[in-house]
Amino acid sequence: MRIATWNVNSIRSRAERVGAWLERTGVDVLAIQETKARDDQFPHLTFAALGYDVAHVGYSQWNGVAILSRVGIDDVATGFDGMPSWGDPPSAEARVLSATCAGIRVHSVYVPNGRGLDDPHMAYKLQWLARLRDAAQAWSAAPLPHALMGDWNIAPEDEDVWSMEYYIDKSHVSPPERAAFRAIVDAGFVDVVRPHAPGPGVYTYWDYTQLRFPKKQGMRIDFVLGNHAFAERVVGAAIDREERKGKGASDHAPIVVELADPLGSRSSPT
DNA sequence: ATGGTAGCCCTGCTA
Numbered sequence: 068m069r070i071a072t073w074n075v076n077s078i079r080s081r082a083e084r085v086g087a088w089l090e091r092t093g094v095d096v097l098a099i100q101e102t103k104a105r106d107d108q109f110p111h112l113t114f115a116a117l118g119y120d121v122a123h124v125g126y127s128q129w130n131g132v133a134i135l136s137r138v139g140i141d142d143v144a145t146g147f148d149g150m151p152s153w154g155d156p157p158s159a160e161a162r163v164l165s166a167t168c169a170g171i172r173v174h175s176v177y178v179p180n181g182r183g184l185d186d187p188h189m190a191y192k193l194q195w196l197a198r199l200r201d202a203a204q205a206w207s208a209a210p211l212p213h214a215l216m217g218d219w220n221i222a223p224e225d226e227d228v229w230s231m232e233y234y235i236d237k238s239h240v241s242p243p244e245r246a247a248f249r250a251i252v253d254a255g256f257v258d259v260v261r262p263h264a265p266g267p268g269v270y271t272y273w274d275y276t277q278l279r280f281p282k283k284q285g286m287r288i289d290f291v292l293g294n295h296a297f298a299e300r301v302v303g304a305a306i307d308r309e310e311r312k313g314k315g316a317s318d319h320a321p322i323v324v325e326l327a328d329p330l331g332s333r334s335s336p337t
Numbered sequence: 338a339t340g341g342t343a344g345c346c347c348t349g350c351t352a
Contacts, residue, residue, distance in 0.1 A: 076352080077344055101352085103345065129351070180352065220352095274352085276341035318343080318352080 068138065068169060068328070070096040072216035072291055073321035074177075074272070078102040078133065082110040084315055086117055092307070094323060095138045096168045098175035100218045102131035109133070124164050130177050132162065132217070138169040147199060163199070170329065171297065172206070176217030181238040189238065192220070196247035200254055203292075207255025212297035215256060218272075218289050218319065221248045226267035227287035229279075239288060256292035260322055263304040271306055272319045280311055291324050300326045 071094045075081045078099060089097065102109065102125050109123045114135055122143040125131030134140060147163040162177045178196065181189035206213040221244045222228045234240045252258070270285025279285060293301065303325035311320045 080344070101344095129345085182351090274341085275343055278341085 068096075068326045069094045069323055070098075070168075070171065070173065070214060070216075070291075070326060071321050071323045072098040072100070072175070072289060074100040074218040074289060074317060074319035076101050076103070076317040076319065078131075079104055079108060079110060081315065081317060082113040086113050088307075088310060088321065089114075089117060089119065089135070092323060095136065096171070096173055097135045097321075098164075098173055098214075098216045099133040099135065100130070100175060100177040102133050103129065104131055122164060122166050130162060132164040132175040132177050134164055134166045134168070134173055134175050136166070136168040136173075139167075141167045146202070147195060162195070167211075170212070171326075172209075172211050172213045174213065174215045174217075176215055176219070178217070178219045178221065180220050181241075181244065183238055184236065184241055186238075189241075193243055193247055196244075196251070200247070200250045203251050203256060204254040207294045209294060210296055212300060213294040214259075214291055214297050214324075215251070215293075216291040216322075219248060220288055221245065222286045222288055223248050224266075227270070229268075229270070229284035229286070234286075239286065251292065256294055257298045258290055259293045259298050259301045259324060260291050260304040260306070264306050269306065270320075271322060273311060275318050289319055289322055291322060300329065302327045 104125045111121055114121055118137045119135040120140045121135055123133040124145045143166045145164050164175045166173055179192040181192040222239050223245055225231050228234050270287050271289035273280040273285040305323050307321045
């Protein structure tokens, strides 16, 4: 089974590309971030034609998260909504969408962008991450495999950015953000991709401007964190850097995780 | 100090 995450930067502008990628890679479950669409605007037909069921929660042109699955999708739930009083109309987009797909609890996560070190959005981001940590604590020890996957808007280590000098006074690398990320790991989750994509210089996001991609100047800010039950089934993972290339690419690359069949399943040799 | 690009509710704001 293949499970993946991708910040697509607008599902409407990239539906065909995402569909072609799903077909080509054989991904069974995809967590999507930044759909930038209301529920009524989501291109359901494109994915239904490929055999995927869709759960989506969107609100405005910002953010919005989805889960596509061709192995079933049950118990859909949303949580961790955006700061309710901001914006006009008020910003209320959910930033975590959860669903159970083939026995795995999948959480499509979009961590709020802190924008700047002194910006009110940064304080909100840190409070939001503390709430997510509390939820993660409860999920970590569950016998059900849990995957917290998406765009974390945090680069946890210095080697996860192309230049610390460039980012030192900016969002994504500050000690409080890194501590908040670490607290979720310490709650009982593990980065299941890193062992299969070791750094430095391994990134998941490259800014559209200033030729960041061809200059290999990116950031590693997209992660798949698994609880123990999930992590023990991971047999491989890869950041699909090829998908960042060419006209019409998202500014994030997709990440694919390969899972072994669950213990005791029929496909085990007898 | 600015701009570079892509997306949206598009001539301004967010990422």
